[in-house]
Amino acid sequence: xxxxxxxxxxxxxxxxxxxxxxxxxxxxxxxxxxxxxxxxxxxxxxxxxxxxxxxxxxxxxxxxxxxxxxxxxxxxxxxxxxxxxxxxxxxxxxxxxxxxxxxxxxxxxxxxxxxxxxxxxxxxxxxxxxxxxxxxxxxxxxxxxxxxxxxxxxxxxxxxxxxxxxxxxxxxxxxxxxxxxxxxxxxxxxxxxxxxxxxxxxxxxxxxxxxxxxxxxxxxxxxxxxxxxxxxxxxxxxxxxxxxxxx
Amino acid sequence: xxxxxxxxxxxxxxxxxxxxxxxxxxxxxxxxxxxxxxxxxxxxxxxxxxxxxxxxxxxxxxxxxxxxxxxxxxxxxxxxxxxxxxxxxxxxxxxxxxxxxxxxxxxxxxxxxxxxxxxxxxxxxxxxxxxxxxxxxxxxxxxxxxxxxxxxxxxxxxxxxxxxxxxxxxxxxxxxxxxxxxxxxxxxxxxxxxxxxxxxxxxxxxxxxxxxxxxxxxxxxxxxxxxxxxxxxxxxxxxxxxxxxxxxxxxxxxxxxxxxxxxxxxxxxxxxxxxxxxxxxx
Ligand SMILES: Nc1ncnc2c1ncn2[C@@H]1O[C@H](COP(=O)(O)OP(=O)(O)OP(=O)(O)O)[C@@H](O)[C@H]1O
Ligand SMILES: [Mg+2]
Numbered sequence: 001x002x003x004x005x006x007x008x009x010x011x012x013x014x015x016x017x018x019x020x021x022x023x024x025x026x027x028x029x030x031x032x033x034x035x036x037x038x039x040x041x042x043x044x045x046x047x048x049x050x051x052x053x054x055x056x057x058x059x060x061x062x063x064x065x066x067x068x069x070x071x072x073x074x075x076x077x078x079x080x081x082x083x084x085x086x087x088x089x090x091x092x093x094x095x096x097x098x099x100x101x102x103x104x105x106x107x108x109x110x111x112x113x114x115x116x117x118x119x120x121x122x123x124x125x126x127x128x129x130x131x132x133x134x135x136x137x138x139x140x141x142x143x144x145x146x147x148x149x150x151x152x153x154x155x156x157x158x159x160x161x162x163x164x165x166x167x168x169x170x171x172x173x174x175x176x177x178x179x180x181x182x183x184x185x186x187x188x189x190x191x192x193x194x195x196x197x198x199x200x201x202x203x204x205x206x207x208x209x210x211x212x213x214x215x216x217x218x219x220x221x222x223x224x225x226x227x228x229x230x231x232x233x234x235x236x237x238x239x240x241x242x243x244x245x246x247x
Numbered sequence: 248x249x250x251x252x253x254x255x256x257x258x259x260x261x262x263x264x265x266x267x268x269x270x271x272x273x274x275x276x277x278x279x280x281x282x283x284x285x286x287x288x289x290x291x292x293x294x295x296x297x298x299x300x301x302x303x304x305x306x307x308x309x310x311x312x313x314x315x316x317x318x319x320x321x322x323x324x325x326x327x328x329x330x331x332x333x334x335x336x337x338x339x340x341x342x343x344x345x346x347x348x349x350x351x352x353x354x355x356x357x358x359x360x361x362x363x364x365x366x367x368x369x370x371x372x373x374x375x376x377x378x379x380x381x382x383x384x385x386x387x388x389x390x391x392x393x394x395x396x397x398x399x400x401x402x403x404x405x406x407x408x409x410x411x412x413x414x415x416x417x418x419x420x421x422x423x424x425x426x427x428x429x430x431x432x433x434x435x436x437x438x439x440x441x442x443x444x445x446x447x448x449x450x451x452x453x454x455x456x457x458x459x460x461x462x463x464x465x466x467x468x469x470x471x472x473x474x475x476x477x478x479x480x481x482x483x484x485x486x487x488x489x490x491x492x493x494x495x496x497x498x499x500x501x502x503x504x505x506x507x508x509x510x511x512x513x514x515x516x517x518x519x520x521x522x523x524x525x526x527x528x529x
Binding site for chain 2: 047050052074075077078079082083085087089090091092093094102103106107108151152155
């Protein structure tokens with residue numbers, strides 16, 4: 001069963017074509033990684049999926065319903081689809097606990113006690129319980145990113161979009177965040193992940209899509225795509241990554 | 248996780264010798280005193296000084312009129328205090344109106360833009376005169392006739408336009424990612440403003456708002472043109488009768504007593520705010 005269906009998606013920024021007839025499905029419990037050069041449209045694609053940016057042509061369905069269908073309210077869409085950003089985007093004026101319980105309480109009407117209990121449970125899972133009453137600026141980048149993942153999890157989404165969640169982190173902090181994502185996959189979370197960590201993509205993905213100039217140029221299981229890419233552009237991209245020492 | 252070792256009292260770094268600590272203060276104090284002494288000498292030997300002295304610096308006159316001027320100053324500060332509260336709220340409302348998007352809110356947006364353009368475009372003095380003399384003269388039943396009320400309202404209206412722009416710049420300075428995050432959590436427009444945007448915006452503009460508050464603290468003296476017996480008016484009444492201007496000096500001193508601490512507070516808050524930002528981007 002497909003949870004996310006993207007059909008013939010086209011998106012311009014002004015006169016610039018950013019996504020060019022992109023089609024992509026993500027099945028239940030599947031983990032799909034998007035790779036590609038900077039500016040190839042990965043973030044834009046992810047943001048289209050949960051209606052953070054508008055697109056010009058095509059259709060995106062979540063569980064068979066278009067994200068623009070009036071029967072799918074914004075609250076329902078964002079309950080089902082969580083997103084984590086590269087820049088964490090935690091609210092700096094709120095404690096970690098308030099950041100996490102904001103949506104459950106104010107959007108979904110969960111009682112305060114219940115929301116906080118669940119938040120603390122999640123924080124515990126990610127070894128963050130001691131930071132519940134801290135403010136985001138008091139945390140390291142890696143801790144903030146893990147809190148951002150917890151915040152996205154707090155409404156119990158069934159689909160998770162992750163946009164280069166380790167790109168702003170020092171190398172020694174990346175491992176902890178990636179471990180969290182792996183544990184989510186093991187629990188059956190359906191995920192669409194933009195990443196520059198090829199090793200991680202190889203580990204965690206069921207399928208890898210290579211995006212180039214707004215088009216999905218190649219789509220294959222990681223073992224196939226990384227060792228035996230079909231398209232020359234994919235090969236060139238991977239070659240550059242290898243030269244940069246990141247594979 | 249946290250170690251039990253107590254934090255050292257003194258920061259690491261080169262410590263100053265006593266001489267290096269004291270000498271700069273001694274020199275700067277001596278310089279200031281020197282300048283004052285020289286200025287004083289120049290002024291005192293001026294031909295007209297004895298006349299000026301009795302006209303502007305007559306201590307007995309200051310003491311005699313002081314209770315009245317102080318009472319008037321009480322009115323200045325009361326107007327200031329009330330105005331601050333009203334401006335802080337009304338300007339925020341204007342800024343929120345202006346930030347709302349969607350066709351339903353077009354009238355509110357339009358109102359806010361026109362209001363801010365008009366009231367920022369007119370001199371405060373003109374507004375005070377128009378409101379203070381015009382509104383009571385209109386004699387509309389049910390509305391107050393006090394020129395103090397209308398004068399204060401003019402100041403509030405004018406300063407709110409500025410403060411609204413300050414709030415707006417604060418809201419604009421909140422990073423786009425914060426809006427995206429709020430939307431992605433399912434927050435609606437109002438919730439996004441209330442929980443994500445406004446707390447950061449307000450925190451960012453507190454120094455600028457304090458600056459406006461200092462400006463307003465002395466601008467409330469404009470109300471004296473309406474005949475309201477504030478500090479300036481009381482001082483002028485005496486001056487007009489006796490041609491002695493010492494009371495104006497007394498009023499000036501009172502204003503300084505109020506504005507200088509406010510300016511210090513503003514500096515302090517601004518400095519703390521800057522330190523907080525620096526820490527965040529470290
Ligand atoms: N708000 C915007 N306005 C105009 N152009 C934009 C905007 N956001 C992105 N773009 C353009 O769209 C293209 C795709 O951007 P996108 O952020 O999706 O790339 P990306 O693949 O995520 O890159 P990166 O790996 O650097 O994050 C880029 O050329 C970018 O300049
Ligand atoms: Mg990106």
